[in-house]
Amino acid sequence: MKIDDNARLHTDGSIVCSHCDHPLGTSAGDPFANAIRRERPSQAAGPGVRAEPSHFTDRPIGLRQVFCPGCYVLLATEIAPTDEPSYRRWELQDQCLGDARQDI
Numbered sequence: 001m002k003i004d005d006n007a008r009l010h011t012d013g014s015i016v017c018s019h020c021d022h023p024l025g026t027s028a029g030d031p032f033a034n035a036i037r038r039e040r041p042s043q044a045a046g047p048g049v050r051a052e053p054s055h056f057t058d059r060p061i062g063l064r065q066v067f068c069p070g071c072y073v074l075l076a077t078e079i080a081p082t083d084e085p086s087y088r089r090w091e092l093q094d095q096c097l098g099d100a101r102q103d104i
């Protein structure tokens with residue numbers, strides 16, 4: 001089942017890269033568990049993000065990116081407070097997983 005342009009869900013619940021089939025995670029609850037993560041200042045996102053975050057918030061803000069360890073394609077990007085304990089995650093609903101298993 002296609003999750004997005006970069007990730008697919010296998011019937012066993014594992015997540016793989018759509019470009020090289022490298023395993024990214026073993027469950028929908030943590031789909032990028034095996035991915036490469038990089039954190040940089042938020043301004044590294046490009047010219048559209050040039051303001052100093054401290055002008056708007058007391059929290060440290062950073063750019064977080066996740067890459068496939070097999071082909072190094074960029075899987076996800078976010079600009080978020082760096083004092084949050086982990087990368088914001090998404091999960092697939094059990095109903096979606098059940099539908100995917102029935103489709104195959």
Ligand SMILES: [Zn+2]
Pocket residue numbers: 017018019020021022068069070071072073
């Ligand atoms: Zn890949």
